Amino acid sequence: MRLSPPFQWRLLVVVVMALTVRMVNGGEYFKAYNVSYDHRALKIDGQRRILISAGIHYPRATPQMWPHLIAKSKEGGADVIQTYVFWSGHEPARGQYNFEGRYDLVKFVQLVGASGLYLHLRIGPYVCAEWNFGGFPVWLRDIPGIVFRTDNEPFKAEMRRFVKKIVDVMREASLFSWQGGPIIMLQIENEYGDVESSYGQKGKDYVKWAAKMAVGLEAGVPWVMCKQTDAPEYIIDACNGYYCDGFKPNSNNKPVLWTENWDGWYTTWGGRLPHRPVEDLAFAVARFYQRGGSFQNYYMFFGGTNFGRTSGGPNYVTSYDYDAPIDEYGLISQPKWGHLKDLHAAIKLCEPALVAAESAQYIKLGSMQEAHVYRNNGSICSAFLANIDEHKASTVQFHGQSYTLPPWSVSILPDCINTIFNTAKVGAQTSIKGVDIKAMASAKSATNELYMIQKEKPLVSESWMTLKEPIGVWGADNFTVQGILEHLNVTKDRSDYLWYITRVYVSEGDIAYWKENVVSPTLTIDSMRDIVRIFINGQLIGSSKGDWVKVVQQVHFKQGYNDLMLLSQTVGLQNYGAFIEKDGAGFKGQITLTGFKNGDVNLTHSPWTYQVGLKGEFLKLYATDDNGSSGWTNLAKDEVPSIFSWYKTYFDSPFGKDPVILDMSSMGKGQAWVNGHHIGRYWTLVAPKNGCQETCDYRGSYNSDKCTTNCGKPTQTWYHVPRSWLQPSDNLLVLFEETGGDPFEISVKTVSVGTVCGHMSEDSYPPVHMWSSSYINGRLPASQMKPVMELQCEDGFTIASIEFASYGTPQGSCQAFSTGNCHAPTSSSILSKACKGRNSCNVEVSNSIFGDPCPRTVKTLAVKARCEPSSASTLWYTGLSEV
Ligand code: GAL
Helix, strand or coil, X not given: CCCCHHHHHHHHXXXXXXXXXXXXXXXCCCXXXXXXXXXXXXXXXXXXXXXXXXXXXXXXXXXXXXXHHHHHHHHCCCCEEEEECCHHHHCCECCECCCCHHXXXXXXXXXXXXXXXXXXXXXXXXXXXXXXXXXXXXXXHHCXXXXXXXXXXXXXXXXXXXXXXXXXXXXXXXXXXXXXXXXXXXXXXXXXXXXXXXXXXXXXXXXXXXXXXXXXXXXXXXXXXECCCCCCCCCEEEEEECCCCXXXXXXXXXXXXXXXXXXXCCCECCCCEECCCHHHHHHHHHHHHHCCCCEEEEEEEECCEXXXXXXXXXXXXXXXXXXXXXXXXXXXXXXXXXXXXXXXXXXXXXXXXXXXXXCCEEEEEECCEEEEEEECXXXXXXXXXXXXXXXXXXXXXXXXXXXXXXXXXXXXXXXXXXXXXXXXXXXXXXXXXXXXXXXXXXXXXXXXXXECCCCCCCECCCCCEEEECXXXXXXXXXXXXXXXXXXXXXXXXCCCEEEEEEEEEECHHHHHHHHHHXXXXXXXXXXXXXXXXXXXXXXXXXXXXXXXXXXXXXXXXXXEEXXXXXXXXXXXXXXXXXXXXXXXXXXXXXXXXXXXXXXXXXXCCCXXXXXXXXXXXXXXXXXXXXXXXXXXXXXXXXXXXXXXXXXXEEECCCCECCCEEEECCCCCEEEEEECCEEEEEEECCECCCXXXXXXXXXXXXXXXXXXXXXXXXXXXXXXXXXXXXXXCCCEEEEEEECCCCCHHHCEEEEEEXXXXXXXXXXXXXXXXXXXXXXXXXXXXCHHHCCCEEEEECCCCEEEEEEEEEEEECCEEECCEEECXXXXXXXXXXXXXXXXXXXXXXXXXXXXXXXXXXXXXXXXXXXXXXXXXXXXXXXXXXXXXXXX
């Protein structure tokens, strides 16, 4: 049989993967090596290393995505992958371990090793991480006498058992460095220093115990504790934050490690979307290595998705994109990824000098300018020149030469002479992701969004079925007790939902009293989280949301007995703070009715009936083996949106291999499943109208409110459906909708990079990767090197057309370039010739290519190119693989 070229390729990929797997099963990725450290750096087999680490949380992606994510991290310059370990996923019920699927930690670590990268495993087991309950399994609350994260025997026993389990699993799979595996470092606890004082002396004792317990497991690699100033001598205390230059560990024998560099931030339902500008991020990283740092991890390099009910709280969204260099779907985000790649390459060229020197030579260059010079006794010398002035550029003298430093920037000079990189000068391309490449072509008018809005809507389906969720009690397992029970004590977090139902008697006198006084009674709940929906006699009369907020709701009753039904809902359990096991959920304090004729009615101690969860959840309406006989009816197109409804349909997968999303902007709040996989909670809660910035100024200290977008729009409307969860056709989509929405408007789309742009001046630095050691050692004249614009579409895509090109004084940015007074007329044809039909292309930015359209003016080249799938790749159906 003759295979068409793409299939030949796929066969090759399969063969290579099979070989890799064999190697993986053999256990050894590296020759066994040992890891130690001194005051300057981690040491691999005695050799100090300057390391760059990329944070990826394995359950926030699928195993099919892992190889690609690891490869893109490596290509972006990472030496190390860092992950937490997610206890709640690995031990869903006490003593029942799960290391399958997205929780196949061994496979993840093996893949990291097979790609030649190291791994930093942060076991915690408290991880925070915007993960449900900070990573703790919810059953842990029920261990008698337990108090989390303190000197408490029941807690310590459980914690030790789990940490030991993980160390044992890693050891059995030969994944530690001394076994030839990738694990070079571990972590115990997480930012305990933030909460330690809440636990008094017991907190201090717990730190000592945790450290000793961890080291006692004899894993054979160093352990860190982050944000732990009282970490014992044998544990490295590390820094977390937006900036960690100037951080000093608590002993002179420990290296300076930065376990979490927050390169973006997480998002709350109804919140704006945070973005951290890459110029500031690169500045923070360069400053860190400049001032003696030796290990830095991006939290996150890939953020991913909080599938199922794994997102933490209060109220974190399903997407954990984090504005990371690799986006939620696994696509690289430009210019973030590319600029960091250049930065990493520049830092790596300095590594020999950085590790040779015991410390830097400090040179003050100005009031807000400084140099740190690293050299050994011989000829190696590397320097970092910083301008920490937030406003002004500065020209400084260094070693007899002058250097101009943009505001809030660092220049990197691997040879102490040539600047090969400045953190504020972005040479990397910008890319604009679009949905559905076919629709993209017609969507000529770019919006100000990162993503382009498409014109036509590929609806997920024309035919839907529906089923009503009962309001109130639905199952035999309901029970009635006196008083208000704490939500989690009842649900054990098996569901977000818990019904609280009681009866209220209203007399004729009450009704008359309300009429006379033109008042209605009021329900007051002292304190509530995260959502309550209030029903009377089956009718929804109001909802509230918040984090331990008071609820005051006017109610209407009929005469006689009334059913008051409160649906308490969690939207991600608390993941940060002291005593999270005591925080709980649902209601606190009193529940009262005021305004009755004979005075207030206190319901706090009344009999309440409890029903955990939804009927549909417990019937598993979302499962693929549901036989369809359970009462589904056809949904008419003009049917009014209804609350508390289940919807289902079948849809075909989009062709190609681009990531798939569901656009749920027509819906309210609920949860969605595809082929039985829980893709997460959805909610079209809208971000505040104000507080977003028109333009984002990278200069000055970043905080998560600084460069936000998406004001006045729903926080999240796109929901990632991993390709490996799809089959070519008849994919079952099931939704539970709480507040009403239009499923007919739900669409399925693919996301891809539709446009790439470059913007570069003729006095930019040449690409970092062109600086070979021959230039740096002065054997070749660096002046021969010119800036080069590099453009690249995603794999499988080619540049179909050049939509804009101007060498001269073009204006604007990728969304809307325009030519200025000076413009080389050959710009477009030169770019077309160099780029059209190719996946990537390079064009030198100089007069020698374009001619000089305006002498004595510094010229820039601006280019906007459209990427389209190469013809071969459109034929691929890769529904079963992301790689
Ligand atoms: C840190 C914490 C991480 C994560 C981060 C915010 O304080 O250690 O787990 O929660 O904040 O994204």
